[in-house]
Amino acid sequence: MCIHVDDDPVVHLFSYACLLEEDDFALRRFLRARDHNIGKASTMLLQYLTWKRVAKPHGSISDDEVRNEIAKDRVRMQGFDRLNRPMAYLYGARHFPAHHDLGEFKRYVAYVLDKICTRLPVGQEKFAAVIDMKGWGYANCDLRGYVAALEIMQGHYPERLGRVFLIHVPYMFMAAWKMVYPFIDDRTRKKFVFVANKDLKSTLQGAIDESQLPEEYGCKLKL
Template sequence: MDFNIMESSTESKEELTRNRLVRALVERKDPSSKEVDDPTIRRFLRARDFDISQASAMFLKYLKWRRTFVPNGFISASEVPNQIAQNKMFLQGSDKKGRPIAVVLGNRHFQDGLKEFKRFVVYGLDKTCARIPPGQEKFIAIGDLEGWGYSNSDIRGYLGALSILQDYYPERLGKMFIVHAPLVFMTVWKIVYPFIDNKTKKKIVFVENKMLKSTLLEEIDESQLPEIYGGQLPLVPI
């Protein structure tokens, strides 16, 4: 008898039961949640270690936020023109697990209005998540800080982006590689780090320059790796 299969089956049944309980609790308070699929609810459960009460509260907060922050159901390019003009986010290829790869060039980010930047974060995350294939729920990101300086520093923006990712897109980030991080960035990192939840912290990897290509190739085939890291794909602006 395969006990691993039995254990997996039991976990699946438990997960399904908790999923239904969260849906029932949330639908009583917000009927619009009926339109949300089960995998989405499951991600909120996982983000709260399957605590039904906490997951329900988190999900209700998400529904309210989505209605007010994204009233049209999506952020259009016309709502984030200044952010798009900075040409700092790219989306191309997928890793060995089929997760889409987003690349952000930190030296192209400049403070240009916090509200528009937050809209751009949602714009980018929605486009990235739309590229996630069936059977997969996550994406990976490469945060490239080559050439980053204090003129690019935006602590309020970083914290705003972090809050959106953790609170409203739980369990979407699979891994984030931070590459070419200059020493001056660590001053900002020390301020931001306490606001990163433990689940997200485990997904962030600082990569040494000398190990850059070999580290990325552990997760990404060369045919899917951006050219700037020794791969074959050109960067495609989001």
């Protein structure tokens, strides 16, 4: 239930929107994302509710709506990090923008975010991810897709991302990163960690127990 703060109509609107569709935990995430500025947080929440009605008119996105994207097997979810955040593993070399529809890709981004949020343990609001860029090349570069994914995550799933490790990053990817970087807000930028190959094992195992890390990274978890 939302708490009445004062007679400011913006606050009333924010509280009403929250009472209709979102719980207090969601309200706090939107507030934190906008540094507890009620006006900015209310605008963000209302934009989210408008997006949600269009993107998820039935309340959720079904497997059938993103069947083509699922078939590419570029996201896997399994295990938890040392902070008990559910892990997602993304494979950049399996993404080919020439072979997908941007609208379906956007639905898929929301679908993936919803799926990992269902794995959040009680008391945990954030997830973590490893983005493996091994084999990534120009055919995988998708600036529109990257920006769209960032906009969905930052605008509609605030304060859900805990940490992202980018591994096996080829030098050529940095040109794309420089173009995408301005679209990443300050809070989110701090959550991206580029991991050098020589530091891969120590960095990942420092954040994730070996029992929770996939076998492909020299550990024990079967994906």
